[in-house]
Amino acid sequence: MSVTEFTLLRWLREGRQSRKLILLIVFIALLLDNMLLTVVVPIIPSYLYTITHDSNDSNHDDQGHTTVSSGFQSIFSYFDNTTVITVNATDRSLQQWSGGTPTSSPAAFTTADPSDCPKADSSLLNENVKVGLLFASKATVQLLTNPFIGPLTNRIGYQIPMFAGFCIMFISTIMFAFSGTYALLFIARSLQGIGSSCSSVAGMGMLASVYTNDEERGNAMGIALGGLAMGVLVGPPFGSILYEFVGKTAPFIVLAVLVLFDGALQLFVLQPSRAQPESQTGTPLLDLIRDPYILIAAGSICFANMAIAMLEPALPIWMMETMCSRKWQLGVAFLPASISYLIGTNIFGVLAHKMGRWLCAFIGMMVVGISILCVPFAKNIYGLIAPTFGVGFAIGMVDSSMMPIMGYLVDLRHVSVYGSVYAIADVAFCMGFAFGPSVGGAIAKSIGFPWLMTIIGIVDILFSPLCLFLRSPPAKEEKMAILMDHSCPIKTKMYTQNSQSYYTGEEEESESDE
Template identity: 25%
Template sequence: MSIFTQMTKQQRIGLLFVILILFIDMLLYSLLIPIVPYFTEKLQPSSTMMGVLFSSYAIAMLIATPIFGPISDRMGRRTMLLIGLLGLAASTLLFAFSETMGLLITARFVQGIAAAATWPTALALLADLFPSKMRGTVMGIALTAISTGTLLGAPIGGWLFEISDHRMPFLAAAAFTVINIVLVYLFLKEDATKTVSEKLHVGGFIRNPQVIFIAGIVLLAEISLCLLEPTLPVFFTEKLSMTPTTIGLLFGVMTLAYGMIAPVAGSLSGRMNPYKLMFGGIMTLAVFLPFLAWADSLWQAMLAMALIGASIGFTLSPTLGTLGAIIDQGGSGAYGTAYSLFNMFHGIGMVAGPLAGGILTDLLPVSSALLIVAASILGFGILLFVQLKASKSTSLSIKESEMKF
């Protein structure tokens, strides 16, 4: 834990607020899960409406992220974080008092917009505060906050629901968010020299071979993660007669492994080639994914889920610090725009993953679908790495030619 002793007071405060903000965002995201049966029984929504409810978060995030990231580069991180937290508080209160599916969907949509403001801005704040050599580790810590919020949201929501009513989880979360708003307003300070950044040329940034590689890796990892959510519960219920509690435990094991490995991978990315780490992580994911199809007991399923969670955490953690390093090379300081692109690919994965999982499992058994997904990850991962290597070789050849000329 020597990294904490190297931090300044401003860096510690900034990291603490980023952890709190990302934690509360994902806590709110998963808080709804145990309360879904209540709304299903009370409102009698169709399957399509339930699908709209859960997809509205990612759709809103996709729409709003390209807007908020660049704005945070111009307005400053503190202001954008306050706007995002206010949006989270408003969406949570709307959840508490929603009596129709229309209001629930609106609340989920507002939550996605708020996440589009907080996610890239929080990551950009870390990039502002920490030098490149420390960035990988602190980004890994930020991912751990995300996984912890995801892990605790459902059980906390279920417990508060059981001891009170369906409004209590949302009211408690709203109160926590308001406290967070007050703390950010009072104690989060920004370096005034870093609140104004040069405009990032997004077109050129997206065409950067390194960014293309990172985007592809993020998409593969997020799609793989999100397609498991709608497919595995039915698969394990039919194959191993698992209860909903046991299935929740399995996803908790995966999330825990993700959160534990993320800081390790982030730290390694500061000392090793981060692109090789990402490639190694995605290849490991491809190898371990079929283990789910072959699991014949609860313990085998838990081991497979832990390995998959660790693989995804190992894959994604180096992407954040590396994106910041690419911005550093350009000298723009437009971290908000860069991390808004990360958030967009994350959102695309959240939409495409369940869709891909649904289509595949409609056509094939889940075990066959998992094997196809694993083979696809393997193929596309290798293709991305070859493309990255080829682009570096081409760039080196051009530089050598210019030197000879």
């Protein structure tokens, strides 16, 4: 065995015990999962619109007359915001179509004027519903899968579900790359929901189990959520640029290669072939759901993320209709929200512990509501920068506060086994991304995009005062008895809510002796 091989094996053995390496694996898993989640945001509305209208235009012209598809070939789509050029197969003459009437033109292509942009006709409005349902399918399947994944991690550990999430995500990515119909895209998106459930529940539970100190746990989860934020940040512009200049398949092939790298890292470090169940029996899932404080934390996650979930399918179509935006702009429009989410999770992963996570979540919910109300006032892509930046930053505040609170509430009020509580957190996240696109698309179609933003903005503002109840959540009597039992052989932790710091029973005993 060479020195290099020996060093690598030693590094892997040490890595299996390293909290930082486990954090890196969770970071990468959330990064790639959310890249796949958001890379489709600018691609799917454009792709579905293009294949639908290409199919229609190959058989009929704008007056409904049948055309010979072999005689004319479309070069530019309406969605590109360029004038459609057709090539006559017989004489190779170029004709420019304007409003459905052909006029001779020697120009190969011209830029579109606003009249050529997609309008609010029935076909464009129907895209809201189709795209919304497709986007919501992932979160819906994830929502249904989470109640099974949480208890499963308690029985077999976090490693096997984590690796299963990688395998399913790889299959989903390949399906996205080569699917050419709405049905196959829908299946790929739904399959991703199963993989995401495995990765997010097992990943967060793993972090909560290896980072037992409240402050360290908050910092670690802030970093892990930074991976989520990076995925959300990179996904839309990455997808839209490669889609426009290379093709639909390219971004998914690149993602598939990155997913394989993450799977190899998990295989060597986590050893997912061996089950490693929890030493304690966790609190039943239904008991956790009945806890009002856990419900408030879950509700904050749900409604905050529902704001961006409603934006994803509806904003690109609204931009097409009102701003005549090109494909690359549909992805770049989400860039400020992604950057600010990354900033918010990293700042408040540390700061929220000092200022009070309840206060951080309260302010975040208020800012989400106010920012989302300002989105419809934008007249161009530059007008979207400030409100979308505010939305992303505020959601980062909420997520980086509520994820550690979930683990803390289990420590304080239940058995310190975290699979089920992070299944609830992921259910809340998925409810936002399932309910948001599916219902949001229908609302945008029926009463308009501005009213959609008004409704979700008001909901976030009205929910925010409930975060005040998380300021001093009480411990349950039986849990307090365990915490106060200084004779317990396990070093127990007692949380002092006013100072938000941990003290051990041994320290309290020494202070009383003095």
